[in-house]
Amino acid sequence: QQQDAEKETVMDTQCPFCSVQCTMQLLEQRTGDRKKYKVLPLKDTVSEGRLCIKGRNAHQHTLHKERILHPMKKVNGQFVEITWEEALFFIKEQFSTLQEHDGPDSVGVYGGGSLTNEEAYLLGKFARVGLKTKHIDYNGRYCMSAAASAMNEAFGLDRGLTNEMEEVPLAECIILAGTNIAECQPTLLPYFRKAKDNGAFIIAIDPRETLTTKLADLHLKVKPGMDAALVNGMLKVILDRNLHDEQFIKERTEGFDEVLKQISGVDLDAIADLTGLPREMIEYTAVTFASVSRAMVFTARGVEQQTHGFDTVRNFINLVLATGNIGKPGAGYGAVTGQGNGQGGREHGQKADQLPGYRSIENPEHRNYIANLWGIPEKELPGKGISAYEMMEKIADGEIKALFIMGSNPLISTPNATLAAQALKRLKCLVVVDMFVSETGRLADLLLPSSSYLEDEGTLTNLEGRVTLRRAARSCPGEVRHDWQILCDVARVLGKEAYFSYTKAEDIFNELRVASKGGKADYFGITYSRLKDERIYWPCPTEGHKGEGRLFSETFARPNGKAKMLPVINHVPKERTSESYPLHLTTGRVMSHYLSGSQTRRSPALSARQIESFVKIHPKTANAFGIKDGTMVYVDSSRGRMKARGAYDDSIREDTLFIPFHWGGEQNVNNVTYQGLDPVCKMPGFKVCAVRVSPVIDL
Ligand code: SF4
Missing domain, CATH: 3.40.228.10 (Dimethylsulfoxide Reductase, domain 2)
Incomplete structure (x- = not known):
C-alpha cells in the first residue's frame, strides 16, 4: 500500500495559447504507474491569477501519444524513423543541391507567431546567414501585419x-x-x-x-x-x-x-x-x-x-x-494580439522586410548594423523577400523549390487553401518542424520533432509589450530537440556553425538584445536575470530602465515627434456579393481551440468542447436556402468548397455567415476565403468574401 503513495512534481510554466501569456503551476501526481495532472493559476501576470479553459488543459496535447519523438523521413509514401545525423545530412544534400543549381532564393523559410523571441530571432538569422535566402516570412503576416504597419506609420512604433x-x-x-x-x-x-x-x-x-x-x-x-x-x-x-x-x-x-x-x-x-x-x-x-x-x-x-x-x-x-x-x-x-507570441514574433526579424529590433531590411544603416553583429559583409545580407501568401504563389510557380517550416501549418491557415495544397505538393523538398504530423506535415519529405511549451526555455512578449521568461518545466521526450537547437544543427551541416554556436536560449537572447539596441523594439536593458523577478516592458534601453508601460505621453516615435494622421476613403471589400455568391462570409475563433487546431484538437478536454466546425447562419437565410438547423451544408466561393454543420443563429446578420478556422480538410474555411492582399501590409482579405450556401444532399 505504502509504495503506492502519491508523489508530486510541481512545474512552473506559462500557457502557450494566446498573447495574455498566463502563468501557472502544473502538478503531476503519481500513484504507482498512474499519473494525474492538476493546474493552478499563478498571480504574477496581467491575468491576475485567472486561467481559461485552454490554459487549464494546455498540458494534454504535450502528453499526447501522437507526439513526434524522432526525425522521420518519407520513404515510398510512408514516414520512417531516422537518426538526427541522417536527417541533417538529408537537408544539407537537398538544400545545397537546389541552391547550387537554382540559386539561394530557391529555398524558403516559413515561421510562426508562437515561437519564442529567441527562436523567431534565430529563424531570421538562419534564413539570411545559414541559407542566404531572401525568402522568409511567417504566419503572423496573416495575424498582425495590418495593425503593425498602421501603428508604425502613425506612431513610428508598433507595440500592441x-x-x-x-x-x-x-x-x-x-x-x-x-x-x-x-x-x-x-x-x-x-x-x-x-x-x-x-x-x-x-x-x-x-x-x-x-x-x-x-x-x-x-x-x-x-x-x-x-x-x-x-x-x-x-x-x-x-x-x-x-x-x-x-x-x-x-x-x-x-x-x-x-x-x-x-x-x-x-x-x-x-x-x-x-x-x-x-x-x-x-x-x-x-x-x-x-x-x-x-x-x-x-x-x-x-x-x-x-x-x-x-x-x-x-x-x-x-x-x-x-x-x-x-x-x-x-x-x-x-x-x-492573437498568437501566443504574436507581439514578440513580429519584432525580431522573421518577416520578409524586417531585421531584428524592428529594423528595415532596406535601410543601409540598419543592414550594416545587423551584418556587423552577425559577422558578415553587408552585401551578403539578402534583400527584401515577399509576404507569406506571395511565397505560396512563388512555390506554386516553381520558383521556390524547397521550404523549411517551423511552428506553422500553412496548409490550413493560408487563404485560398487549394493553392497552398497545390504549391506544397509541388515542392522538391519540404521540411516541417513540429510536435505532431499536422496537415502540412503529412506532405513533408522530412519531419523534425520539436519541443512543447513545457520543455522550452525562452522569452515571450505579451500583448502589452511586456517581456516574460518561460522556464523549461521538464526535459524533452524521446529525441525531441528545441527549435533553436534544430536551427543550430542545420546551420552546422550547412557549414555555418561559427555563426550559430549557442549553448542555451539565453545566449541567443543576449545577442538579440544587442541586435535590438537602438532599434524600435529595444530589449537591450532586459536580461534573463532581471526576468527572474519581473516582467519588463520594452522599450528598455538600459539595465537600469524600468520599461515603458504607457507610450507616447509626451512624444511619438516619429522623427518630428508627432503622430501622423492619414485620410482614409470609404473602402468596400474587394470581393462583393453577386447573384452566384450572394452572402458574406466572415471567420473567427472559438474559445476551446487555437489556430489550426493541431494542438488543441489533441487535447481531449478542449476537443470535446467543440468537436467539429460549424456554419452560423440566420434562420431566415437558412430557410431561403433550404437549410435545416444542425444539418450538413456546403459553403462555396469562386475558389473552392468547404463542408460543415449549419447552426442557426438569429443574432447574426442575415447577409452573413460565420465559420471558425480551426479545422482542416473539407471543414477548412480557408478553402473558400479570399486571397486578395492589402497593398501596404500584404494582409489577405480573410474576413470578407462572397459565398453561397447549400444543403448537403446524400444520394
Ligand atoms: Fe491565458 Fe487562456 Fe490565453 Fe492561455 S489561452 S494565455 S489561459 S487567456
Whole structure:
C-alpha cells in the first residue's frame, strides 16, 4: 500500500495559447504507474491569477501519444524513423543541391507567431546567414501585419497596446472593433467588466453577436468590411460638431488638414447605407466617444484581416488622435494580439522586410548594423523577400523549390487553401518542424520533432509589450530537440556553425538584445536575470530602465515627434456579393481551440468542447436556402468548397455567415476565403468574401 503513495512534481510554466501569456503551476501526481495532472493559476501576470479553459488543459496535447519523438523521413509514401545525423545530412544534400543549381532564393523559410523571441530571432538569422535566402516570412503576416504597419506609420512604433491593461478600468468609453476578447483572451475580460462597473460605456463593432458584444452597451452590427467607412462617419460627426481636440491635434499630430478635407466630403446617409447601420446610431456612437475625456479603442482581426486592413486601422487611429485620446491614463489604442507570441514574433526579424529590433531590411544603416553583429559583409545580407501568401504563389510557380517550416501549418491557415495544397505538393523538398504530423506535415519529405511549451526555455512578449521568461518545466521526450537547437544543427551541416554556436536560449537572447539596441523594439536593458523577478516592458534601453508601460505621453516615435494622421476613403471589400455568391462570409475563433487546431484538437478536454466546425447562419437565410438547423451544408466561393454543420443563429446578420478556422480538410474555411492582399501590409482579405450556401444532399 505504502509504495503506492502519491508523489508530486510541481512545474512552473506559462500557457502557450494566446498573447495574455498566463502563468501557472502544473502538478503531476503519481500513484504507482498512474499519473494525474492538476493546474493552478499563478498571480504574477496581467491575468491576475485567472486561467481559461485552454490554459487549464494546455498540458494534454504535450502528453499526447501522437507526439513526434524522432526525425522521420518519407520513404515510398510512408514516414520512417531516422537518426538526427541522417536527417541533417538529408537537408544539407537537398538544400545545397537546389541552391547550387537554382540559386539561394530557391529555398524558403516559413515561421510562426508562437515561437519564442529567441527562436523567431534565430529563424531570421538562419534564413539570411545559414541559407542566404531572401525568402522568409511567417504566419503572423496573416495575424498582425495590418495593425503593425498602421501603428508604425502613425506612431513610428508598433507595440500592441499603448497602455498597460491596468489602465482599462480608467477609460470612460471603450470601442472594441472586430475583437472577441471574451473567447480569444478570456482572462482579460474582467478589466473591461471593471471599466463598465466604473461607468464606462462600451461599444462593440462586429457583424455577429459574441460573448464580447453581450458585454457592450451598444453593438454596431456593421456590414462585413465596412469598418473604415463607419469610422469616417464618426469622424464626420465629431468634426462637424467641434468635438475634436484642437489643441492635441495642433501640438501632437500632422496630416489633420488632409483628413479634414476628406471628411468634409463624407455623406452620413451614404455611410449609413454602406455600413447597414442607422445614421442616428453612428451619430450617437461618435458623440458618446468624443464627449468623454478618456477613451480607448481596441481592434483585432475582424477589422484588420481585410484587403484594406491597413487603412481601416489607420482610421481607428485617426479617431483616437482626433479626440486626443492617447498618451494619458485610460486613453489609448490597442491591437489585441492573437498568437501566443504574436507581439514578440513580429519584432525580431522573421518577416520578409524586417531585421531584428524592428529594423528595415532596406535601410543601409540598419543592414550594416545587423551584418556587423552577425559577422558578415553587408552585401551578403539578402534583400527584401515577399509576404507569406506571395511565397505560396512563388512555390506554386516553381520558383521556390524547397521550404523549411517551423511552428506553422500553412496548409490550413493560408487563404485560398487549394493553392497552398497545390504549391506544397509541388515542392522538391519540404521540411516541417513540429510536435505532431499536422496537415502540412503529412506532405513533408522530412519531419523534425520539436519541443512543447513545457520543455522550452525562452522569452515571450505579451500583448502589452511586456517581456516574460518561460522556464523549461521538464526535459524533452524521446529525441525531441528545441527549435533553436534544430536551427543550430542545420546551420552546422550547412557549414555555418561559427555563426550559430549557442549553448542555451539565453545566449541567443543576449545577442538579440544587442541586435535590438537602438532599434524600435529595444530589449537591450532586459536580461534573463532581471526576468527572474519581473516582467519588463520594452522599450528598455538600459539595465537600469524600468520599461515603458504607457507610450507616447509626451512624444511619438516619429522623427518630428508627432503622430501622423492619414485620410482614409470609404473602402468596400474587394470581393462583393453577386447573384452566384450572394452572402458574406466572415471567420473567427472559438474559445476551446487555437489556430489550426493541431494542438488543441489533441487535447481531449478542449476537443470535446467543440468537436467539429460549424456554419452560423440566420434562420431566415437558412430557410431561403433550404437549410435545416444542425444539418450538413456546403459553403462555396469562386475558389473552392468547404463542408460543415449549419447552426442557426438569429443574432447574426442575415447577409452573413460565420465559420471558425480551426479545422482542416473539407471543414477548412480557408478553402473558400479570399486571397486578395492589402497593398501596404500584404494582409489577405480573410474576413470578407462572397459565398453561397447549400444543403448537403446524400444520394
Ligand atoms: Fe491565458 Fe490565453 Fe492561455 Fe487562456 S489561452 S489561459 S487567456 S494565455
